[in-house]
Amino acid sequence: MSQTRGSSNRPATATDVARIAGVSQSAVSRAFTPGASIAAETKLRIIEAARTLGYRPNAIARSLITRRSRVIGLVAAYLQNHFYPDVLELMSRRFQALGYHILLFTADAAAHADPVMEEILAYRVDGLILASTTLSSALAADCRAAGIPVLLFNRTARASQVSSVTGENERGGRLIGEFLIAGGHRRFGFVAGVEVSSTSQDRERGFRAAMAAHGLPEPLRAVGHYTFDGAAAAARTLLSRPDRPDAIFCGNDHMALAISEVARFEFGLKVPQDVSLVGFDDVGPARWASFSLTSFSQPVSTMVDRAVEVMIEQIEGEAPVPRDVIVPGELIVRGSARVPAGCVSINGQLVWRPEGSAP
Amino acid sequence: MSQTRGSSNRPATATDVARIAGVSQSAVSRAFTPGASIAAETKLRIIEAARTLGYRPNAIARSLITRRSRVIGLVAAYLQNHFYPDVLELMSRRFQALGYHILLFTADAAAHADPVMEEILAYRVDGLILASTTLSSALAADCRAAGIPVLLFNRTARASQVSSVTGENERGGRLIGEFLIAGGHRRFGFVAGVEVSSTSQDRERGFRAAMAAHGLPEPLRAVGHYTFDGAAAAARTLLSRPDRPDAIFCGNDHMALAISEVARFEFGLKVPQDVSLVGFDDVGPARWASFSLTSFSQPVSTMVDRAVEVMIEQIEGEAPVPRDVIVPGELIVRGSARVPAGCVSINGQLVWRPEGSAP
DNA sequence: TTGAAAGCGTTACCAT
């Protein structure tokens, strides 16, 4: 309907449109540039001509000259973890609304994102978001040199010139520790995610700080690598011990689900009567009655908002400085861990806020 | 380290590299074009110069002239459904390995993908994949005119010039019907996904065909819109009836999980003693002991392979014709539905293959 | 308001 040319022909260009509208090619450009100086009447004629030809401005040519691709590179891993699809979907929507789009790269989970980065940089993305991945400081330097802002999502980097958006990993870990201690547990376990990740380290540090503050021994420990199978294996290790923990802080919800499965169906344990389980993230399945998982929340929507906000500021702002944003969460209380005193109901949801820990 | 210029400067171009390597800009281009005619020695000198400058070929400029962006537009919805993150991750990896990348768009689930399409086409993607979405035939025509191959993933289109990759929706639905009938059930229920989707329609048609073939009445019916909450609501409707079904075919696993939750925790029903549940997709959580879901499989890895294969053929092949690929699945038998005779164990996994239904 | 012309950073096609 909108095309008289066959499929072998090339898409219409601004020059084609200019010809049949009887204007210059520059005029066509202006017709598609909001706020450009053009007479309403000519603009109308051009738009009309464009429609007959099925013309759309070529974003590639535009990027070449404006030096802005309006594309954000996003490196993701762990898409099995329900947290990330949510992040991806929201982030894509927010950026879409701002005229940006996401070029998706997948990286191997436990490694730096370096290998795929070469390709990303070739696309001249306006910004780079690493979700649950990090990059070498060499590459971070390359990005800085190329003027490409980098943002780590759910990770922090030691001292690079990159921004980050995370949840309250350390506070969350500590609160979970306090919560389990208050619940009267005695033998604590911790299932780490990827050991080198700042997120896992921060959560563990907070958790251990709580133990230490109460003069309790260090928690037992296993590594789940943030994967379902890894966590299941970690659970088997922990739960096979004669002195098996009566409370386990699982490094994130995705692992907590696996651990809950293993505890109940392989070891025949009752949760929380035999073992209390607490996760981190508060993803969708945590709410499912099958799991009813107590978890420290990382509010995806807010985290994404802040990430988009910071990224846009880095891209469009004058001389922006990297920012580290921490998005506050809550200890969401459900049924997978024994419940101590001190819970309050917020909007119908039980949360744990011991005195003096208001977020 | 690799840059002496400040961050405000522009990234190095081939001309910059040419200058310090003492060659022409064309030579630089050849140095980065595999198989181009260039002396090994000059190439080395150029690569070296490129490294000192931190030069990377600009993919945007390249796309402009080659008319190939090496970008595939992917429109996704339903990222909460575990099926799609898996698809996304695998697809991204496969394309990455072939030098293509994915530009991600999110669309509203139940609607055509038309609104975002304008933006997609501006990026001059080499191909377009719609995962669980469709497009209007007008837009399909636009894509054909623009020479952009379109592939529907997990959907089919009536008669457009687009390719598709799906599972065995109709056969799966029929097999599930046969399976439940063989299991001795009497009152059947079906929870549809998005009613206008080919996938939901095909599954339902197969299911009803099985009922009809056995002279059984039509199944009760509710619509879950392929969402968790929608399916939960549908389950409440169905299970509240005095003649509540003793077997429900849930349009996909994502909905089956919701229905299982509602049946067990809200209605106190035992699965499968009080009600049998069968899903479709065989996603990860179907295997979890909490659900142990019987489900007709859609092998993600194979489906993605075929999708990538078809897409590459459409992009790179001579005069390719649209293809409709159906990837065979199996009825994976677990504990959520009463098990009739006729199950066989394949690689340690129970599947149902009544005589004469070998895939 | 409009048009002409100069790029943007490549690849492709000539010559050499």
Add this chain to the structure above:
DNA sequence: ATGGTAACGCTTTCAA
């Protein structure tokens, strides 16, 4: 094997 030059389709001066 190499260099020069013309595109690619647009935005952005700069004059008119």
